[in-house]
Amino acid sequence: MAADVRLFSAPFEPGLEVDRFAAANPDAGGIAAFIGKVRPSGGVEALELTHYEPLTLPGMEALAREVESRWDVSGVLILHRSGLMEPGEPIVLVAAAARHRRDAIEAVDFAMDHLKSDSWFWKREKRADGWHWIEPREQDFADLERWN
Amino acid sequence: MAADVRLFSAPFEPGLEVDRFAAANPDAGGIAAFIGKVRPSGGVEALELTHYEPLTLPGMEALAREVESRWDVSGVLILHRSGLMEPGEPIVLVAAAARHRRDAIEAVDFAMDHLKSDSWFWKREKRADGWHWIEPREQDFADLERWN
């Protein structure tokens, strides 16, 4: 299979998706995956992700093709939530299937770095004192530089 | 939760285990995972993993503690099959839960490198012409040197 890129406006099940992805890539010896969840720490009561439809999905699909061109992977999975989420809910699942473990792990790492910085999501958190927009983090830029 | 290290003599479900691990680590923002499966390539009809009980589980538990001491992770999961397996069946699942993605991914990478080289498993493959023992690979030693 090729890339599987989807946006969800309601909760998805990462384990189920990982199993399906593994089954869809029978020739790969390894599957690497990363699941990002809403952190319960820091007094966050809820999280809202806004995206801009005409850019978000094409951007994620372009990223998946970039991953496939850079690493020897047989499949790439990029799933992303939008809308209102509670602590503990999955936001993102990225997975890569490859013959060799290092390819799968690096593909996931690369996709996560670029997904966070290149894709069109705006995030705000609800705390006791109301909603706060989240700005880009310095760490994200540092992570990206590893690939240049 | 702390480390969760288990040996299976029958198939296990990686997706289910990943979901349970994520639920058991509610404070972690990220879960990195790697699933190794029996490759269908190269004419392999079946795979058999033998282990030596008095060394295998203690070795895996020591590796989990090493991972916890090296990275800022809130949990480590190491599941390993033994016995007779068919192509496509999962052999190993390693996962790490962490506040930061890089910690989770590196912890999984480290654990996989050491699991393959330090743990007490012997592997043989059944091909059309019978059973063949698998020797250590050069790549494994190269991978290990990254951490020294």
Add this chain to the structure above:
Amino acid sequence: MSLKLVFLGRLADAAQAPERAVETVPSIASLLAGLEPDLSAMLGAEKIKIAVNGKIVVDRAVFTLRDGDEVAFLPPVSGG
């Protein structure tokens, strides 16, 4: 005869709505000039990207707007 403006992220707060319809004008400069001064200054900042009908505008000085265009203002995306 209008343009549809879309404000993403915190820009929706500044514009007091996620979307707005305005009369069609030919350039991005004249579009910005017709908005409230505070909002205009915020939207014109270099770090705010502009997309017209789903494509990022590369050179906003020479871009020609057409009736019915959807003009989206995109602040830097959130880390996290």
Add this chain to the structure above:
Amino acid sequence: MSLKLVFLGRLADAAQAPERAVETVPSIASLLAGLEPDLSAMLGAEKIKIAVNGKIVVDRAVFTLRDGDEVAFLPPVSGG
């Protein structure tokens, strides 16, 4: 009055069984000397590790075996 020998991986093929009971002897050297010459040479190789009752033997020259000990011979583990 015996020792239990355990042969892992390809050593089980060489020994023609995964386990074997032998009469108790005091040292690893005398244990190896009592086996078939080919098997003895294979088990005595440096890359073969030896575990007694689940603990790897660090200095096999001075290790003392006791009645009932489980002596495991461990070839290099397989890569993936």
